[in-house]
Amino acid sequence: MDRVAIIGASMTAFGEREAWIRDLLAEAGRECLDDAGVAPDEVEHLYVSNMASGEFEGQTGVPNALAHDLGAVPAYTQRVDQTSASGGAGIYAAWQSVASGASELTLLVGGEKMTHRTTAEATDVIASLTHPAEYKHGVTLPSFAGLTARRYLHEYDAPRESLAKVAVKNHRNGLDNPHAQFRKEVDVETVMDSPIVADPLRLYDFCPITDGSAALLLCPESVAREMGAPYTVVSGIGGATDTHVVHERADPTVMGAAVESSDRAYAMADREPEDVDVAELHDMFTILEFLQSEAVGFFEQGEGWKAVEEGVTDRDGDLPINTSGGLKSKGHPLGASGVAQAYELHQQVLGDAGPRQVEAEVGLACNVGGFGNCVTTTLVEAP
Amino acid sequence: MSFDAHRCPNGHLTYPGHERCPDCGRPQTETVDLADETATVVTWTENTATPPGVRRPNSLAIVEFDVEGESVRAIGQVTADADVEIGDEVRPVYAEQLRDPDAGIREPESQSWDGYRFEPV
Numbered sequence: 192m193d194r195v196a197i198i199g200a201s202m203t204a205f206g207e208r209e210a211w212i213r214d215l216l217a218e219a220g221r222e223c224l225d226d227a228g229v230a231p232d233e234v235e236h237l238y239v240s241n242m243a244s245g246e247f248e249g250q251t252g253v254p255n256a257l258a259h260d261l262g263a264v265p266a267y268t269q270r271v272d273q274t275s276a277s278g279g280a281g282i283y284a285a286w287q288s289v290a291s292g293a294s295e296l297t298l299l300v301g302g303e304k305m306t307h308r309t310t311a312e313a314t315d316v317i318a319s320l321t322h323p324a325e326y327k328h329g330v331t332l333p334s335f336a337g338l339t340a341r342r343y344l345h346e347y348d349a350p351r352e353s354l355a356k357v358a359v360k361n362h363r364n365g366l367d368n369p370h371a372q373f374r375k376e377v378d379v380e381t382v383m384d385s386p387i388v389a390d391p392l393r394l395y396d397f398c399p400i401t402d403g404s405a406a407l408l409l410c411p412e413s414v415a416r417e418m419g420a421p422y423t424v425v426s427g428i429g430g431a432t433d434t435h436v437v438h439e440r441a442d443p444t445v446m447g448a449a450v451e452s453s454d455r456a457y458a459m460a461d462r463e464p465e466d467v468d469v470a471e472l473h474d475m476f477t478i479l480e481f482l483q484s485e486a487v488g489f490f491e492q493g494e495g496w497k498a499v500e501e502g503v504t505d506r507d508g509d510l511p512i513n514t515s516g517g518l519k520s521k522g523h524p525l526g527a528s529g530v531a532q533a534y535e536l537h538q539q540v541l542g543d544a545g546p547r548q549v550e551a552e553v554g555l556a557c558n559v560g561g562f563g564n565c566v567t568t569t570l571v572e573a574p
Numbered sequence: 575m576s577f578d579a580h581r582c583p584n585g586h587l588t589y590p591g592h593e594r595c596p597d598c599g600r601p602q603t604e605t606v607d608l609a610d611e612t613a614t615v616v617t618w619t620e621n622t623a624t625p626p627g628v629r630r631p632n633s634l635a636i637v638e639f640d641v642e643g644e645s646v647r648a649i650g651q652v653t654a655d656a657d658v659e660i661g662d663e664v665r666p667v668y669a670e671q672l673r674d675p676d677a678g679i680r681e682p683e684s685q686s687w688d689g690y691r692f693e694p695v
Contacts, residue, residue, distance in 0.1 A: 246679065310623060311623070311624070311625050311626050312625075312626065312679075314623060314624075314625045315625035315626055315678050315679050316679055318625055319678075319679050319680055322590065323590075323680075323684070323685035323686070324589070324590040324648075324649070324689075325649055326678075326680060326685070327672045327673060327685060327686065327687050327688075327689055328632075328634060328649060328650050328651050328672050328673070328689065329621070329624055329625065329627075329628030329629070329632045329634075329651070329672065329673050330634060330649060331621060331623070331624070331625060333621060333623060334619050334621040334632070334634055337619030337620075337621060338617045338618065338619045338634065338635075338636055338649075339617070341617045341618065341619060341660070342616065342617040342660075345617070345660055386622070387620070387622055388621070388622055388623050389619045389620070389621045389622070389623070390619050390620040390621075391619075392619075434596065436590065437649070438616075438636045438647045438648065438649045439588060439589075439596065439647065443616070443617065443636070
């Protein structure tokens with residue numbers, strides 16, 4: 192089978208941007224096409240990963256707007272919303288369009304505009320994905336993180352400091368990412384002394400609210416080979432869901448959809464967790480990096496925290512995790528995050544990651560929606 | 575007012591109810607009122623960054639009920655000023671309004687806003 196290649200990738204600066212959603216998407220889309228040296232009117236399918244442009248900004252219909260703004264009309268367009276896993280779900284949709292033969296050239300742009308809202312408003316927009324039985328109690332995504340972190344620390348005897356070390360590591364990685372929202376080192380004490388947000392988690396256990404966009408250009412590998420420029424391959428991709436109501440999961444410390452989606456991605460690529468050289472995990476909250484590193488099979492259940500303590504996941508460790516700085520330091524513009532994860536893997540596998548470069552032929556990205564409600568895992572590797 | 579868990583013919587119990595039993599896919603045909611039962615705290619948090627219309631801080635707990643040998647979990651607010659720990663026993667206490675229905679993004683008419691908080695026994 193002709194595999195699906197990534198022939199172009201881009202991401203905008205993440206952070207507090209003056210641009211609104213249409214301009215953010217156009218910026219990443221244009222840069223991605225430039226990266227590949229492809230004209231916009233060659234795009235056959237255009238997917239936009241976005242959770243809530245209507246709720247945040249009052250602008251809906253963004254895929255059609257983007258097609259017009261980029262000069263990609265009459266490309267087929269579609270919006271992909273899988274909450275904060277919209278980016279990963281967009282990769283899946285774009286991959287399907289090429290793998291099925293429906294499109295020979297597919298542009299995927301993920302983006303979100305959020306920072307014009309207060310933290311309380313943005314939190315509420317995101318919390319609107321919860322079940323009415325959760326929403327009426329004021330349950331938010333950060334509160335799920337606090338509930339789960341307490342259970343994890345209790346069950347596996349992990350020190351609270353181990354969570355702080357995720358933030359420290361990812362902030363350190365973010366120093367070398369010119370697109371990151373925070374390029375600032377923090378130490379364990381700073382994390383441990385920061386204000387409580389969802390006990391036992393503190394301010395520095397959480398990613399910020401962010402504007403930004405990222406893009407990928409996909410085509411059949413045979414076409415990429417003919418074009419002659421360096422490319423990477425989406426060798427495996429899988430998606431899965433877990434319960435909508437979070438407390439109904441049998442074990443609150445297991446991310447079932449990350450287990451399922453990574454199993455499917457490994458099976459497609461004929462890979463094992465041991466084959467992965469670098470990973471981007473969805474560290475919207477520090478605890479999520481532990482849970483995903485276990486769910487995708489890097490470490491045994493309850494052992495992910497030890498790997499962070501031992502430096503295994505540092506940039507110079509055996510399995511670098513979140514070399515981009517992760518959502519933690521890079522920022523988390525909902526629809527963009529999954530796409531930006533793949534952007535980092537693409538750079539790493541091509542050897543274009545500059546000061547962040549690690550030795551990597553196989554990269555894994557895990558993109559999480561809700562509190563693990565829907566997850567997409569993508570494997571990006573060298574041809 | 576009742577605090578209804580939903581049961582299918584195979585005895586699986588969920589809170590809240592679903593169109594079909596998540597375990598076996600059969601329709602849920604009975605309800606069990608948890609209002610007079612006690613439960614054990616599985617985990618808890620105190621959230622200080624709350625959305626519009628929600629009390630601050632907002633303490634929340636996931637608790638587990640045991641109904642005739644079948645366990646069922648629920649999430650809910652902890653009563654004001656109460657401290658809970660993992661393993662503590664709590665009981666449901668009815669509240670007419672858990673958050674201000676008019677302050678958040680969700681359509682007020684689309685759901686109920688009353689429910690049960692948990693209080694240490």
